[in-house]
Amino acid sequence: MANDGTNGINGDHPAVDVAIAIQPNNAEAVPDLLKQITAGVSALETGGDEARHDLLIKARTLVQSLETPRETMVKHCWAQTGAMAGLCFGVDSGLWKLMAKNGDRPQTVAELAEPLGVEPLLLSRLMRHLGAMGYIIETGTDEYKPTNYSKAMSIPIIGDGYLAMISCTSQGPIKFHEYSRKRGFKNPTDAKDTSMMYGYQTEMDMFAWQQSLGYGMHFNHHMGGYRQGRPPAFLVDIGGSVGHDLDEFRRHHPDAPGKLILQDLPVVIGQIKELNPAITTMEYDFHTAQPVEGARAYYMHSCLHDWPDDVCGSILARIKAAMKPGYSKLLINENVIPSTGAYWETSALDMVMLTLFCSTERTETDWYNLLEKQAGLKIVKIWSGGKGVESLIECELP
Template sequence: MGSSNGTSNGTGQVFANGKNIDVEKIAVSANLPAQIPALLEQLNADGIGYTITDTEARLKLLETARSLVYALETPREAIIRHCWSESTSYAALETGVDVRLFQALGTDDTPKSVAKLAETTGVDPALLSRLMKHLAAMGAVVETGSDEYAPNGFSKTLTEERYSDAFPLMTSRFTQGIIALPAFFKKNNYRNPTSPTNTAFQMGYNTDMGFFGHIQQEPITAKQFNNHMGVYAQGRPRWMDPGFYPVQEQLIDGAAIGEKDVLLVDVGGSFGHDLSDFRRKWPNAPGKLVLQDLPEVVVSVKEAHSSIEVMAHDFFKEQPVKGARAYYMHSVLHDWPDDVCQKILANLVAAMEPGYSKLLVNENVVPSTGAYWETTSLDMIMMEIGSGERTEHQWHSLLESAGLKIAKIWSAQRGVESLIECELA
């Protein structure tokens, strides 16, 4: 177990910087023992402040509990968790989704036997018994007796397709690309991926087509992807919420916006979740809202608010709406490397009115320290398609290269996308 600054004597001991380190002892000891007393005190303090309705307090308690688990578990336990539990629980969960196990388990808190669940799902009772034991061990269901189980909040949520779609989506269009990342890095001499045409996704799925090409050609994948993105945004602060971005002061006040004027253009806005949410929260905001996406996407938009105009548009082409008060993009630019983003931005810059129009970019801004695990995980997922999340410095560099300047970056909560407010330079 040699390294650049240490050597092994073959007995589990490593000599590093003149010190004898017993790796075998470390492997079965708490990972960060010195942090445990302080984390226990913090857990108690956070627990006192916790209430069911206080989201911020709940998240704080959850983060402390997670840090305590990481400090308490041994390196051996961490290895087994990464290598065994996460992949196998995923396999059990996706199987459960496929056979409608969670619908069979129900939402009424009544325990059900494996025999009854096997009868409902058509799964071999011996197989289902093994799957259920692992799902219970991983906290996905509640074990109430021998081969008897009851639902919890997680399993109840999976009874609805918009939540359970995440599992087949990841397997069919993400997982193989993620697994291929180490081989892809090695093949490309460990260079940072920046090409949408040479990706781990293509290697993992043995295809010449990019991820978004598959989405455009596969209705099931498109549905699952949009469901998953809707769930991802659920329960998180939105930029138009009070205390996040001051909509009234920044967008409405001081701007003469009539009924026929466009207040906001959602570029690449999918099915219009963001605009619908904006209209619901700001019912009296003046002007029109315009939803833009590819023709095959917007054709499925149903029951849009009367103030929302649905428009087929490819953001790689000239922006047809000129001089809108604001152009908005949610998790669009993280899909593409800088050179491609510059082409997208050029079309928006050309449509913006100097001194009036704004560009609102709703994206992660990765902090220099203390990045949240959801953000770093998403960065790894985007890495497989040749793009990624960006730091504040990287956002400045990209946007300024396109003729824009950042007026302010508005943020609400750790791990939640910021709103980057831009103007023409």
């Protein structure tokens, strides 16, 4: 039975006293965390990005430990949703681009509002909250300096994702509880009945929905941003978006022999503005027969996670039919979730899959079930990318 909002869950009295809401989440953990953080700061100089990640997780745990449940609630229900409104507004209005162009100096609301064509009072309110949340730095009354984060938001592959994801898809996670309740709280696997479709009352999948709202190119940019800092990969790139992986591969291996073919839906291929001439583009729907037969390698990056097993099975069957025995490889660049200690970016992506696609990020067992048992391929090796980074699953015909 659902929470009817009257008196605790299902009409019961709460199991804990309300005083808990204004006590820190875990005050006892604070002294030890501070010691670990101090040690972590010294490790930063020599430990590289791994040490930084480690420190980041401890610092986040420190904040969570100090925060009270009431503060966490206000953060979730007001502060973060309000910040999302301001951050998306900054991308759409050109605020982040203008601030980055003005450089690191303090900038007043008045001088920014005029060229943006935004009412100063509106900009003042939005920037006040973004300053209070630390996304920009307040330097005086209605005056702010950019941060590295706000500067990065001026770059399309960072900023555009806010419009593609927050503005086009957020009803998926936000309405998930209601969608799930109406379907008996079962793990959803029907790609034609997702929480996102329920939230927006549409039959379109996420890709078509974003395109219909005019944010298709923003999503392509978003995928370009997500892959930053990850190792490059290659070849017939199926669902390869606007070509960032192949482009990067070409830059790393300018003399690699053979053709590089980029396949995606016609609307995405049509949005490509500039591409290395060594890459051939091809409009292709991966729910239909694969037109390139006998390639050395077929490559898919972050595509299969968008679809439940039944749809993946039919996508894989198309690739399998085109592969040449003893020669062709299928290289799948995807997350392989460990059985414990999942990285937060990966579990977050699983929530995206759950609420937008009725699909999933997969564990090693899930991959073996899908690729070997269901699709009849052979996994040669899973090349691990490290914590929170996709692995490369090398497959061939058995």
